[in-house]
Amino acid sequence: MKTISKPLALTAAIALSLSASAWAAAPAATTDAFTVLTLEQTPGDLDATVVAAQLEHLQVDAVTVRNVERRADRVDPLQGLADALGYHYRFVTADPAAAQQTGSVVLTRLPIEAESGTEQPSLNYLRLNDGRHVVALYTSAADAAALPTLVTRSRLGAPAVLLGAVSADAATTAGFDPSRVALEANESYFSDGFQSATSSAIKLRTHDGKKGTTAATLLTLGYAAPVGGDTPWMDTGLNADARAKALVARMTVDEKFQMLHSYFGLGKDGGPLPEGAVGSAGFVPGVPRLGIPAQQSADAGVGVTNPGGLRKGDHATAMPSGPSTASSWNPDIAFAGGATMGREAWQQRFNILLAGSVNLQRDPRNGRNFEYAGEDPLLAGVLVGESIRGVQSQHVISTMKHFALNDMETSRNFHSAEIGEQAMRESDLLAFEIAIDIGKPGSAMCSYNRINGTYGCEHDYLMNEVLKQEWKFPGFVMSDWGGVHSGSKAALAGLDQQSAGEVFDKAVYFDEPLRLAVAGGVVPQARLDDMVGRILRTMFAHGNFDLPPVHEPIDDEAGFHAAQRTVEEGSVLLRNADDLLPLGKDVQRIVIIGGHADKGVIGGGGSSMVGWTARGTNAVPGVMPTTWPGPVIFHPSSPLEALRAERPDARIDYVDGRDVAAAARAAAAADVAIVFATQWSAESVDLPHMQLPDNQDALIAGVAKANPKTVVVLETNGPVELPWLQQVPAILQAWYPGIRGGEGIAALLTGKVNPSGRLPVTWPVDVSQLPRPHVNGLGFNPKNKPDDTIDYDIEGANVGYKWFAAKGLTPQYAFGHGLSYTRFGYDNLQVVVEGQRVVASVDVRNTGKVAGADVPQLYLQLPQGSTTPIRLIGFQKVSLQPGESRRIRIEAEPKTLASFDTAAKQWKIAGGQYEVQLSRAANAPVQRVPLELAEQVVR
Ligand code: BGC
Numbered sequence: 001m002k003t004i005s006k007p008l009a010l011t012a013a014i015a016l017s018l019s020a021s022a023w024a025a026a027p028a029a030t031t032d033a034f035t036v037l038t039l040e041q042t043p044g045d046l047d048a049t050v051v052a053a054q055l056e057h058l059q060v061d062a063v064t065v066r067n068v069e070r071r072a073d074r075v076d077p078l079q080g081l082a083d084a085l086g087y088h089y090r091f092v093t094a095d096p097a098a099a100q101q102t103g104s105v106v107l108t109r110l111p112i113e114a115e116s117g118t119e120q121p122s123l124n125y126l127r128l129n130d131g132r133h134v135v136a137l138y139t140s141a142a143d144a145a146a147l148p149t150l151v152t153r154s155r156l157g158a159p160a161v162l163l164g165a166v167s168a169d170a171a172t173t174a175g176f177d178p179s180r181v182a183l184e185a186n187e188s189y190f191s192d193g194f195q196s197a198t199s200s201a202i203k204l205r206t207h208d209g210k211k212g213t214t215a216a217t218l219l220t221l222g223y224a225a226p227v228g229g230d231t232p233w234m235d236t237g238l239n240a241d242a243r244a245k246a247l248v249a250r251m252t253v254d255e256k257f258q259m260l261h262s263y264f265g266l267g268k269d270g271g272p273l274p275e276g277a278v279g280s281a282g283f284v285p286g287v288p289r290l291g292i293p294a295q296q297s298a299d300a301g302v303g304v305t306n307p308g309g310l311r312k313g314d315h316a317t318a319m320p321s322g323p324s325t326a327s328s329w330n331p332d333i334a335f336a337g338g339a340t341m342g343r344e345a346w347q348q349r350f351n352i353l354l355a356g357s358v359n360l361q362r363d364p365r366n367g368r369n370f371e372y373a374g375e376d377p378l379l380a381g382v383l384v385g386e387s388i389r390g391v392q393s394q395h396v397i398s399t400m401k402h403f404a405l406n407d408m409e410t411s412r413n414f415h416s417a418e419i420g421e422q423a424m425r426e427s428d429l430l431a432f433e434i435a436i437d438i439g440k441p442g443s444a445m446c447s448y449n450r451i452n453g454t455y456g457c458e459h460d461y462l463m464n465e466v467l468k469q470e471w472k473f474p475g476f477v478m479s480d481w482g483g484v485h486s487g488s489k490a491a492l493a494g495l496d497q498q499s500a501g502e503v504f505d506k507a508v509y510f511d512e513p514l515r516l517a518v519a520g521g522v523v524p525q526a527r528l529d530d531m532v533g534r535i536l537r538t539m540f541a542h543g544n545f546d547l548p549p550v551h552e553p554i555d556d557e558a559g560f561h562a563a564q565r566t567v568e569e570g571s572v573l574l575r576n577a578d579d580l581l582p583l584g585k586d587v588q589r590i591v592i593i594g595g596h597a598d599k600g601v602i603g604g605g606g607s608s609m610v611g612w613t614a615r616g617t618n619a620v621p622g623v624m625p626t627t628w629p630g631p632v633i634f635h636p637s638s639p640l641e642a643l644r645a646e647r648p649d650a651r652i653d654y655v656d657g658r659d660v661a662a663a664a665r666a667a668a669a670a671d672v673a674i675v676f677a678t679q680w681s682a683e684s685v686d687l688p689h690m691q692l693p694d695n696q697d698a699l700i701a702g703v704a705k706a707n708p709k710t711v712v713v714l715e716t717n718g719p720v721e722l723p724w725l726q727q728v729p730a731i732l733q734a735w736y737p738g739i740r741g742g743e744g745i746a747a748l749l750t751g752k753v754n755p756s757g758r759l760p761v762t763w764p765v766d767v768s769q770l771p772r773p774h775v776n777g778l779g780f781n782p783k784n785k786p787d788d789t790i791d792y793d794i795e796g797a798n799v800g801y802k803w804f805a806a807k808g809l810t811p812q813y814a815f816g817h818g819l820s821y822t823r824f825g826y827d828n829l830q831v832v833v834e835g836q837r838v839v840a841s842v843d844v845r846n847t848g849k850v851a852g853a854d855v856p857q858l859y860l861q862l863p864q865g866s867t868t869p870i871r872l873i874g875f876q877k878v879s880l881q882p883g884e885s886r887r888i889r890i891e892a893e894p895k896t897l898a899s900f901d902t903a904a905k906q907w908k909i910a911g912g913q914y915e916v917q918l919s920r921a922a923n924a925p926v927q928r929v930p931l932e933l934a935e936q937v938v939r
């Protein structure tokens with residue numbers, strides 16, 4: 001809690017005119033207030049040091065500046081002010097992709113707990129945490145119609161302040177009290193949930209010169225005194241930490257231990273469900289005496305699962321796989337997908353979704369790549385972070401998993417991932433770090449495997465040192481199902497909750513064994529309270545107490561829409577020789593071959609499989625394996641039917657492809673043949689090789705020989721060998737495309753939608769190009785026993801394209817590659833550097849005849865002798881009409897410029913000569929700019 005009295009400090013610091021406004025009633029009768037300073041525009045002569053000194057003295061909680069024009073060719077001076085103050089900087093605009101933007105800037109002293117941004121770009125909210133309270137701050141209300149929904153969804157009982165031009169009616173509809181309106185120069189401020197509110201017109205000194213002042217308004221909002229009587233933790237005006245602290249103080253030892261381990265939500269050995277469990281992965285009973293709700297957790301990252309259809313009547317949207325979302329290179333797509341899953345989880349009575357999978361793809365044979373987001377820490381971190389943010393925007397806690405380096409499934413329960421500290425910090429851990437920064441997941445799931453000899457769920461360095469201390473993670477760590485091997489050791493290393501130990505571990509270590517350890521003083525009482533407190537503060541922070549789930553039907557159409565947008569933006573056109581695609585009107589006879597494309601699209605197996613959807617369950621039952629990690633499921637979304645719907649004028653036939661000669665005959669008789677090739681992959685087992693199974697290579701070669709106009713659509717876990725590449729002019733990578741896969745693929749093949757996906761992974765020619773061409777124990781029934789260790793030091797931080805660059809290898813397709821039905825040109829690249837901010841701006845022009853979206857990518861070539869040769873440092877997706885040109889702005893993530901200094905525990909940019917590349921793919925730079933960077937520590 002703050003001790004400074006804001007009004008007094010204000011008088012001392014700002015000697016210039018301080019006049020009370022029409023709104024100002026008596027000044028706040030509290031020393032505990034939230035203060036916002038608002039400026040009409042950035043002062044032209046802003047001297048960051050002079051202004052920072054005044055704001056620092058005042059400890060203003062937030063500064064908002066309207067009418068800011070952000071220019072591509074310079075760093076915003078308000079950014080400099082934020083840097084000088086150590087405040088967070090947020091730019092809010094209606095069109096975030098444009099280089100030349102007008103919007104508002106918000107600088108905040110307080111940590112940001114949650115924020116919008118992608119849903120309603122011109123209508124932003126921030127939840128700020130001052131250590132005791134959470135305040136919801138709305139910075140602009142251009143879209144008054146959307147305001148009420150945004151307020152309801154984001155406020156969660158916190159006191160709120162709305163800044164910006166909006167009618168009193170709109171503010172009232174959104175829940176603000178119209179009696180608290182202050183009219184100042186035609187702007188309105190509204191507040192609600194505070195005890196008092198005053199507004200003062202002040203002048204702020206902008207530089208040292210004689211006349212350097214600017215008009216500003218200072219809002220001082222006094223917090224209401226805590227309410228809640230005997231149950232202070234139910235006071236929504238307090239922040240999550242304060243509420244959790246009050247609650248833990250009232251819990252008995254038994255109640256505390258009850259929080260520390262979940263039960264398998266599907267019951268033990270096929271027996272009855274635990275009492276109160278909804279029926280899914282995990283269940284922790286609530287404590288009715290204290291109003292603590294049960295924790296109900298469901299898998300996972302591509303939708304809400306319903307294992308075995310156990311929850312009769314429930315179904316969910318089967319979203320496209322992780323690499324599909326990642327291929328969109330579009331944070332909005334990831335957020336929308338996350339919000340869809342979060343909403344559907346909540347409507348099916350879950351308050352925790354086991355989503356947020358961000359392990360890096362180090363090997364295309366990893367059976368679980370379809371749950372992840374590719375090989376690059378920046379791309380994966382941003383996209384998974386946005387997806388987590390989307391889930392949590394629906395009052396559902398999301399995990400982030402599997403922490404860490406569970407990058408292969410083979411012997412996942414015991415293998416040790418061997419890797420040096422610097423390499424892990426700059427690769428897998430950087431992806432987690434960025435995802436945490438953006439998504440602020442409530443929970444992290446520690447992984448099965450060992451890391452340098454120590455189990456993920458006993459790893460003091462990972463859980464305590466890095467996650468909780470260095471990254472200041474306030475949430476709780478839950479174990480993976482079967483990942484716990486000890487009680488006190490795990491608890492002292494940072495594990496907070498054991499998952500389903502009665503089924504998957506040797507013992508429920510976090511019950512009896514941990515009780516003994518606490519009683520004997522091996523685990524301090526304070527640590528026990530910390531474990532319980534972390535779980536409860538997370539539940540408070542995400543609305544589990546205040547907005548408990550309500551069982552209600554999901555919005556199928558909204559889910560379909562989110563799923564289809566993802567397939568359309570996330571499928572990658574790898575090859576399109578002679579512009580065979582899109583299928584023109586002259587293509588009248590089409591044959592579709594194989595992949596069960598008459599019935600549906602394949603999905604990945606294991607705990608994340610969404611088998612029950614609005615369109616029913618498996619479209620192709622009986623494909624082996626039918627038991628764990630199966631069954632193999634085809635979502636009912638037929639590409640054949642969808643293509644027929646798009647092209648009613650054409651004759652479209654289907655042959656199943658089992659007989660290569662018959663398929664070739666059908667292909668010869670058609671204008672175009674489209675082969676659908678599938679590769680099933682699943683949790684708990686890796687793929688034995690990089691080849692398509694079931695004779696599909698021979699099928700494709702046979703068809704292509706019979707008809708040179710052959711298209712291949714791949715539905716795979718990830719990259720596969722393409723031995724027939726030269727005979728096949730067009731290839732579309734659709735990954736596992738989910739419940740609207742058929743419709744999405746048909747839209748892309750016909751050109752109704754222009755492909756805009758870019759590879760989130762490098763596509764190797766074959767396994768000989770990988771850091772570990774041979775790995776023991778891969779696949780079902782392997783010939784060789786798996787190894788005890790996996791040596792990730794071979795590539796270290798040089799995962800994917802970095803490995804290819806370091807070794808001078810040419811992949812089949814580079815990371816970032818993807819074609820379009822139009823072409824894009826880049827002009828006038830400009831790179832500005834201010835401190836550690838590197839900002840590029842460039843004109844992107846659609847030079848073709850159809851609308852489309854491009855993803856200009858910014859790479860950094862590091863100085864000679866650096867351990868990593870090249871890194872992705874930024875990207876931006878931009879949609880353009882034919883002939884349209886737009887100047888876009890890409891700001892580099894500072895950590896991608898730096899290396900991790902393990903001795904100093906700091907990210908450091910090495911001084912030297914770099915090169916910024918604007919590229920179409922990791923190995924396809926279009927423009928280059930030399931760049932000198934000074935040695936510095938990343939803040
Ligand atoms: C998986 C997790 C999953 C959990 C619960 C484990 O086998 O690794 O990703 O969330 O099961 O089903």
